Amino acid sequence: MGPDFEPWSRAMHRDSVRAVYWEQLLAKKDVEHKPVKKKSLPKQRGKKSYYADTLLCNGKIALMRLSSLPYEKISVDSLRIASFLSTISEADYLIIDIQGNSGGSELYWSRLVVSRLIPKPITYFSTQIVRGGEINREYCPEFFEEAESLTGEVCSGLPDELYDGTFYLRKYPCEVAASDPIAFRGKIYLLVDRKVFSSAGGWADFCKQTGWATVVGETTGVQGIGRDPIVISLPESGLLLRYPYCNGINADGTFNGEVGVRPDIEIHGKDKNERLQNLIEYLSAL
Incomplete structure (x- = not known):
């Protein structure tokens, strides 16, 4: 497995799932356990064009x-x-x-x-925005190698919350x-x-x-515009969740994540x- 996928692999295979957490949760009397009804399961689809x-x-x-x-x-x-x-x-x-x-x-x-x-x-650009948190830096370290802090001077007209000093921007040239x-x-x-x-x-x-x-x-x-969502494992339950950590700027300068x-x-x-x-x-x- 390549180094780019190591964070995903660690999240999927971590051995620190808290069995005690689930034992305590499921032992509570006020937790209602409903069996999954057969009719509620999605039907298996055949080959689709x-x-x-x-x-x-x-x-x-x-x-x-x-x-x-x-x-x-x-x-x-x-x-x-x-x-x-x-x-x-x-x-x-x-x-x-x-x-x-x-x-x-x-x-x-x-x-x-x-x-x-x-x-x-044809050359075009993928202009991406990522918040500089610890998890995001772990999953896409290459992004931050040449990214610049997002300011009004770098790119104007975006939602105000993107200018709080924690977001970074990088422009990738692409070619077809x-x-x-x-x-x-x-x-x-x-x-x-x-x-x-x-x-x-x-x-x-x-x-x-x-x-x-x-x-x-x-x-x-x-x-x-952006990348595949990140997969992380919650520390107590071990449940896996995905969240979109990267978004982008449209050709007209608007924020794709909003409009x-x-x-x-x-x-x-x-x-x-x-x-x-x-x-x-x-x-x-x-």
């Missing part, structure tokens, strides 16, 4: 729908996505619908989609390399909603930074299907 595509309006509009960005599906979905992208060269518009997408892997969207739709590498680009010269629209989080929200911020696609729909959820990513064009609708239909009608009329 997170990707779908189609051509609409006599080939004028290409549509890709991604409900998740699973790392384990990259090798499988790359073939399906490559096959579809090879058919859209004559389309005027490409809609990438990620409504309801709670994230997954940044590599999914950067390698499978963006890299095929750029003629040359072009890979066998296809001959598509149409316009790209990334359709998002308030249920878009994590790396899916990061995709929206990438589009806002670089102009690779026009972001349409609703303002995304928060926690779209999400705002769309370039708002598309309204009572649900994701209606918003998609409204976008299709909007593009069809252009």
